[in-house]
Amino acid sequence: MRRHLRLLAAGATAASLLALGAFTQVTTASAAEEPLSQGRAVTTSSAEFTWSTGANAVDGDPGTRWSSTSADDQWIRVDLGSVQSIDQVVLDWETAYASGYRIEVSDDGAGWSTIHSTTTSTGGDENIDVDGSGRYLRLWVTERATQWGVSLWELQVFGPGGDTPPTDTGSLLSFNKAGSASSSQNDGTCWLCTPDKAFDLDPASRWAVSPDTGWVDDGWIAVDLGATAHISSVVLQWDPAFAAAFDIEVSADGAAWQTVHSVTDGTGFKQTIPLDADGRHVRVHLRDRSGPYGYSLWEFQVYGTGGAPTAPPAEPADPDFEDLDxxxxxxxxxxxxxxxxxxxxxxxxxxxxxxxxxxxxxxxxxxxxxxxxxxxxxxxxxxxxxxxxxxxxxxxxxxxxxxxxxxxxxxxxxxxxxxxxxxxxxxxxxxxxxxxxxxxxxxxxxxxxxxxxxxxxxxxxxxxxxxxxxxxxxxxxxxxxxxxxxxxxxxxxxxxxxxxxxxxxxxxxxxxxxxxxxxxxxxxxxxxxxxxxxxxxxxxxxxxxxxxxxxxxxxxxxxxxx
Incomplete structure (x- = not known):
């Protein structure tokens, strides 16, 4: 686990100052049980400081925290890696807590079910018994208790699965495969932004639809995997011109398409979408623009088994920072x-x-x-x-x-x-x-x-x-x-x-x-x-x-x- 230090910036809120020196160890479901949420990927609605990001709420360190900006409808979401049964959620609030919130779960990060809600929270340490399941768990704040944002030392999720590893997603199938799209931009704003740029594993190159005929809601980008594959997930890294609504579709021949997943509340940035589908072709059918421009993707990655994958270049091994030369x-x-x-x-x-x-x-x-x-x-x-x-x-x-x-x-x-x-x-x-x-x-x-x-x-x-x-x-x-x-x-x-x-x-x-x-x-x-x-x-x-x-x-x- 990486090392983190909580710093108090010059512009820290009064809530931050009140909380200094008041660290308390979160009570977990079992002293020997590691949370399902420990070290998992986290996304948030906002972060108050560069050092108070969502990852701090699932790092197991009660001295680091996530804090949001001072606005309503803040949230924190954790990806548990695979669908898990969930029986307890532990919240360790900083002084800036939420008096009203709901806890939601989702299998795909798109459709959400509420498993707990309250309008009378008093903050502090909360051990909440729940009965639900999902790959994603989201805490959605409906009412702040203070004039500041909200802040959590720890968000811990427990269930009978213990520290079950994420489901094996297979290998990357889309690298350097043939891509096609409804249109492509090629001008001073986005030069040679063709479909292949979304499949090259280069996060600094991108595909974008052409503005030549005007920005429209309907568009698409597709990849030919070279052979039939079982598709376990799709990863989309959006440019700010993202889709608020889109479908993931598969096809055996690139002509007849079947919808296997739909999103109506796209958030942009990076979206990982678990799937259980078969096909040679995979398409993102774009339905609704998030803004005045078209659509653009830095990366469109397809994972699974089968297909005709091309192995990407090997990356160097991570250094062991405790043993360096x-x-x-x-x-x-x-x-x-x-x-x-x-x-x-x-x-x-x-x-x-x-x-x-x-x-x-x-x-x-x-x-x-x-x-x-x-x-x-x-x-x-x-x-x-x-x-x-x-x-x-x-x-x-x-x-x-x-x-x-x-x-x-x-x-x-x-x-x-x-x-x-x-x-x-x-x-x-x-x-x-x-x-x-x-x-x-x-x-x-x-x-x-x-x-x-x-x-x-x-x-x-x-x-x-x-x-x-x-x-x-x-x-x-x-x-x-x-x-x-x-x-x-x-x-x-x-x-x-x-x-x-x-x-x-x-x-x-x-x-x-x-x-x-x-x-x-x-x-x-x-x-x-x-x-x-x-x-x-x-x-x-x-x-x-x-x-x-x-x-x-x-x-x-x-x-x-x-």
């Missing part, structure tokens, strides 16, 4: 004035992106200090029509890799308009794939006029720029981060990315949670590392008379473990 490093112990080691680093001219004001020079602004650190120095000097110079370098020409622990010990400079960073770019950027489709992992960003905060953020096609998925954090004592060296790290595997500062976990990006609430996860491929010190730009704004020049970003070391 150093595979790449630079300790920056070169002589004073020496440039970066060309066997490790490529000098990066960058681009004038984000309205930054510096020119990255190939030499002069990056050098060893002779005391075990590398210096990236920003200077106030005119070059190429700009008023500042600085340095940027990366490992694109020497080291590209997937998964592991990426770590740097850095001293950041303080001053308005200064923007140091330690980050990673998807290596397919080098092959022409534009940002943010290649993916970006910001392990550390720092804004010089905000010296007590640092930031870790992910950027992808569906969430980027100011809408990136990430978090800000401070030192435990509230001291300035710019006062000394600190170690930033990211532990990255197929389940997510754990960011830390000085060994303290500060933000976790969970793959399942991101796919279910933000959009595609575009990080399962090679990346390279970047160090830079920008001046100005959209986020920090320009420097002013108080900004010290020259300003130095000092890097003690960079290390990668796998």
């Amino acid at each position: 150093l595979v790449w490093n630079d300790e920056f112990d070169g002589p004073a004035g020496a440039p970066a080691d060309a066997a490790r680093w490529t000098i990066d001219p960058g681009l004038p992106q984000n309205n930054e004001q510096q020119v990255y020079t190939p030499s002069g602004n990056g050098f060893h200090d002779g005391q075990g650190s590398f210096v990236l120095e920003a200077r106030q000097e005119e070059r190429e029509g700009r008023q500042y110079t600085s340095h940027r370098m990366n490992t694109s020409g020497t080291f590209n890799t997937q998964y592991g622990r990426f770590e740097a010990r850095v001293k950041v400079p303080e001053g308005r308009g200064l923007w140091p960073a330690f980050w990673m770019m998807g290596s397919d950027f080098l092959e022409g794939r534009p940002w943010p489709y290649n993916g970006e992992i910001d392990i550390m960003e720092f804004i010089g006029q905000d010296p007590t905060n640092a930031h870790s953020t992910l950027h992808a096609p569906a969430y980027n720029g100011a809408g990136g998925h990430g978090g800000s954090y401070t030192l435990p004592d509230g001291w300035k981060i710019s006062d000394g060296f600190h170690t930033w790290a990211a532990e990255w595997d197929s389940e997510g990315i754990q960011f830390s500062l000085d060994g303290r976990d500060v933000f976790y990006a969970d793959k399942d949670e991101v796919e279910s609430t933000r959009g595609p996860w575009v990080y399962d491929h090679d990346f390279y590392m970047i160090l830079n010190l920008a001046v100005g730009g959209d986020w920090p704004g320009p420097p002013d008379a108080s900004t010290p020049f020259p300003s130095r970003m000092l890097v003690d070391y960079v290390r990668v473990y796998q």
Whole structure:
């Protein structure tokens, strides 16, 4: 299980403050019985903070929690992996509880049955006896007890199945299979968005219907599995242009279609639909648009047995973060004035992106200090029509890799308009794939006029720029981060990315949670590392008379473990 730390952000609600130090262990049905919900995939209506996501309510840790935004009709849903008998639900509420709610179950995540409801809850620890069954369980809040949202330390689901593993869904049958669609978009907004893009296992490419004849409600996308198959599930990763209503259909010949599942309350993002059907062709028949545009899917995956599957490329094994080896490093112990080691680093001219004001020079602004650190120095000097110079370098020409622990010990400079960073770019950027489709992992960003905060953020096609998925954090004592060296790290595997500062976990990006609430996860491929010190730009704004020049970003070391 990944490690999580509950942080109190500067804007925490009064409910959060009241609850500090008031952790209570949830009473479970049996001390020896693990909940059916433990560690399962969760989706929610909202999350108050980046660190209070739904996964925290099923992690077995009574010190982490899910909290919603301050709005009505909030909900949390857990996928139990397979249809289970359910006889008890345990709720451990934080101070911001629900006085009215209902507990619902569903076999398919579409049609719901209520197995318990109340309008008189008093919060605290609730042990609720129920009699129901389903693969999905949803807690739907009908009335908040406070002016804040709702918040749960733990949601636990029990039943006679114990910790029954999910039903075997078979293998992926649709990878690189022939696709067809009612139409396809091909313009400046969505270039070559053809059906095959939904079956290529590339979460940054997509299919979209064409706007040429106007957006209409009726449309479809289909895949030929190559041979008859038994279909156990379909996974849809929607673009924001999703279907509010659609049918899943199968066919033996691609002509006569049978509906095997219908959805009338589509939620977009990632939908996993369990099926028990047979056919060679599978089609999503789109009935009702969720907005003014057409339909678009990043991924349409079919799982089952039979067919004529093509094996997808093998992914590297997940690292064991308790037993890692150093595979790449630079300790920056070169002589004073020496440039970066060309066997490790490529000098990066960058681009004038984000309205930054510096020119990255190939030499002069990056050098060893002779005391075990590398210096990236920003200077106030005119070059190429700009008023500042600085340095940027990366490992694109020497080291590209997937998964592991990426770590740097850095001293950041303080001053308005200064923007140091330690980050990673998807290596397919080098092959022409534009940002943010290649993916970006910001392990550390720092804004010089905000010296007590640092930031870790992910950027992808569906969430980027100011809408990136990430978090800000401070030192435990509230001291300035710019006062000394600190170690930033990211532990990255197929389940997510754990960011830390000085060994303290500060933000976790969970793959399942991101796919279910933000959009595609575009990080399962090679990346390279970047160090830079920008001046100005959209986020920090320009420097002013108080900004010290020259300003130095000092890097003690960079290390990668796998």
